[in-house]
Amino acid sequence: AKEKTLDGKAIEDCFDQAFFESNFWVMWSTMFAFQTWHSAIELARYLKRFIHLFPGFARMEGVLRTRFNQYDSLIAPILAWLSDQGVKLEPGTAVVDASFTGTGSALSLSELVLDRDGTKTTLPVSGADQVFLTLGSMTANTSEGSNQAPPPGPETDSAWTLWKNIAAKAPVFGRPDVFCGDTERSRWESFTVTLKTPAFVEHMEQFSGNRTGTGGLVTIADSRWMLSFVIFHQPHFRDQADGTSVFWGYGLRGDRDGDFVKKPMADCSGGEILEELAGHLRLGTQVDDMFRNAVVRPCMMPLITSQFMPRRAGDRPGVVPDGARNFACLGQYCEQPHDVVFTVEYSVRSAMEAVHELAGGRPPPPVRRTDRNPLVIANAIRTILAG
The missing domain is CATH 3.30.9.80 (D-Amino Acid Oxidase; Chain A, domain 2)
Incomplete structure (x- = not known):
């Protein structure tokens, strides 16, 4: 189906009940954390993106893992490398808003509003600066329990404040409430x-x-x-x-x-x-x-599957929104054709594309379209018909 025909639809709008009682749905939904009310567009992308893995899915073949947990294997080495390059990291500081100059066809970010441990300050952005904004967070407002107690209720402050504030100023930033507005269905x-x-x-x-x-x-x-x-x-x-x-x-x-x-x-x-x-x-x-x-x-x-919520065209901004002169958007909530959210690759690709568009250099590799390979399709059909 063309994505435009699935605009705003949930998975349950596209299948009858027998599909949701199948072994395939049990495997697929638990492997990727899909719910019946999640985005039909995203399910279609997932099916196309991973169709080459169909023959081995029942045994989880093709699923790659890091040697240690993802923090120790990916985040800690990157943080160490950035520190060695002189990058200044500010824990306890949140970017909560931004100011812009110009019009929608030529929009420049001129100032960032910071919250440093409860104190608001501003950071001017010069004409030579480039700003990369991470929008939203699927792990925002996480809470932990213990052997004796369940997790407490989530904190009210959120990593979504920045996106909500800038989206209220310019439509090119999309609609964050589509993704974070129903925690009963995203948690x-x-x-x-x-x-x-x-x-x-x-x-x-x-x-x-x-x-x-x-x-x-x-x-x-x-x-x-x-x-x-x-x-x-x-x-x-x-x-x-x-x-x-x-x-x-x-x-x-x-x-x-x-x-x-x-x-x-x-x-x-x-x-x-x-x-x-x-x-x-x-x-x-x-x-x-x-x-x-x-x-x-x-x-x-509470927001772990917020990126899966049903969406329409325009709900997610582009990596470099239309008219953006000195800023770009990163993460799970910007639009990248053909690729799928809830993967490390989606966030990495957004960053590579953002740097390429603003600073030049090598573009990210294209999304591998195995759904257009006749041999892959034949193997997938053979797997499905075999039950």
């Missing part, structure tokens, strides 16, 4: 577990047939919370203590009462989430040996 809860004994990891290796760190997401298809979890290659953190193991999971439908813990996931402590997981895995009397002294960190993310 889910994850949990990270640190184990002090290898018993559970060994049990899952035998159960799944996958050596730790080589398997994909394990989804409990009949869980009312739609629980999924994955055991990473160990150690998962560079400074992880010897003798410990870490695994991560989430509940795509944590708004419903659990099967064993009869309340929504958001109301559960970390210990209760482990109880629900153990019940589904039928661990029985082994549970004490496997989860003794485990540390659980439940994490509520």
